[in-house]
Amino acid sequence: MILVCLIALLIPGLSLGQAGISEVAATKHVEGSLGTAIWNGLLYAGFQSLVVASIISTSQLLDTTKKCMGFAIIGTVINGLMTALCAIMILGNMNALTQLEDGMSLPIFNIAKFINAPILLYAYSVILFCAFVSTGVGVVFGLVTRFEKVGFKSLNIEQRRIIISLISIVIATLLSFAGLTKLIAVGYGWIGRVCVFLLVIPLAVVAPIKNAKFKKEHPEVE
Template sequence: MNEKRIAKTPFALAFSVGAVLFSAHAGGGFATGNQANTYYVGLGWAGPVSAVIAMLLLTLTMRQAMVMYNSRGLTSYKQLFQALYHPFDKIEWLFEVFFYIMVLMAVAAAISGAASALKGYFGVNYYLAIVLVGIVVLTLTIFGAGIVRAASAYMGIAILVTAITIYTVGIFKSDSSITAIFSADFAEKGFAGMPKAILNAFTYAGFQCVTLPTMIACGTPLENRRGCGKAMWISFVMNAVALVLSIFMLQTWQGVYTSVEGGTTIPTLTSCNAMGIGWLTTVYGVCLLLCLISTGVTTIFGFVARFEKLPMFRGISSAPVRSAIVSAFIIVVSMTISLAGLTNIIKYGYGYCGYLGIAVVVIPFLTVGVWKNRAYIRQHGETFAARPESDEAVAAVVPRPAAQCD
């Protein structure tokens, strides 16, 4: 095949697709600093290395998923995993299990994070704050989901800008030098922490794969393998830079936020308070609270849209009543999980889901997926075939996961 005939993917298109994964990763959960503190800060100099490996694993996995999805003209993530696991098609249910548990964890983390923010800013009792946030999320899910979903992108951008500002200012404002920290850590530990760093990289990439249904839906305009690769390399740079910046900042302020009771729950907020920049702390807190509530609402709304059509709800003619029942059930389960606290949810809930994600998403796509994609493209060519259904139909069958949970 003449390589020159392969259509080039416009940079704007590749960037827009890559930015979806960036916004999905760098949202409320990322901006709290809890994930970076849990998986990377304690690794010392190996933390940033682990983060870069995680983002490489994640973007390479998404690339193979989009290539498989687009080259075959698939229209749902169920079809995608059947194609990946064929002839063992029923294994795709493992992704279903991973996806729904992970999204429940994301909602629980959003409620817990918002409750922790209320406690940190206003001194509200944590358990009371969980109830208050749960009521707000339920109300918005039933009556205001459309408004929240429309505003979620802007809230995500706002929290991202303020978080990056805090990271940049924090690195230079800290009394600790990141170079000195890394030098001392390497002199003490050497390469002893690398096995843990590699495991954390795979785990982090594993639970971030909850965004896969969104990514394959948003990546449908990419017409060939090179386009998918271009979009994901752009996303890799964006995600790796933001995550490494957050690790640098938290490592230089680790002695501060670990010395404060509850300071590790939202370490970015604790560090920002210590910097003494009042206006930045206020803007960050408001954006973080709104973003976390938005994550909970949009995620639950995706659940409701999928489950309210189950046979058990056919006897309920009122759509708002069906939505309220499903929403209330999900929120009660998520509130119960949130009692464990944000740190435990991210450490254990996300962690165990990450192990499952490694087994059912990351490793299969980076091994069997690569082989199947190469074989398929050799037979059918580099340019992907047109789908039998419209992109609107694809969007309708692929549920929207937590776009800002990770």
């Protein structure tokens, strides 16, 4: 559903920004630098890695290297392609977005408003709703799986799961009162910065070493 609605939004959005895209292609000039682009990419990776870290405990079915590689490739291709198309759409509509006071806080939403088609605003709402629900369910389930055997030892497993789920939902609900714009404009950046150094860089350096060591010590594992 997310992909269907996003594609439905991307097609007119890219068409609307065609002039801007052509201008960038012709002049080969955009604001910012390569370093800024790389850093923003790392911020995005950092933000996403926090979600992955939360739901990784639910990946019991990925029990072979082949399955892990397949999952990683499919996820990277789909996520990378959609992210690239969204970035191109935003780039094409950059001039219009910068005319708005908060145009870059929710750029895709603003582009949907530029197109002036109510159905695309509904599509945007569906994208957000499905993204929130799927991410929320995955994160809560992942946190329950990770911490159900750590705390509240005096309670049975069902009670521990309920408590962990409630704590997660309450924290998420309290954060939601800050508003979507503030969460994205402020929270996204800071979470990304922290996770670049807490997760992305350590994983990029340490994970290959540990994986190679594990494979050497356990050649029987596929």
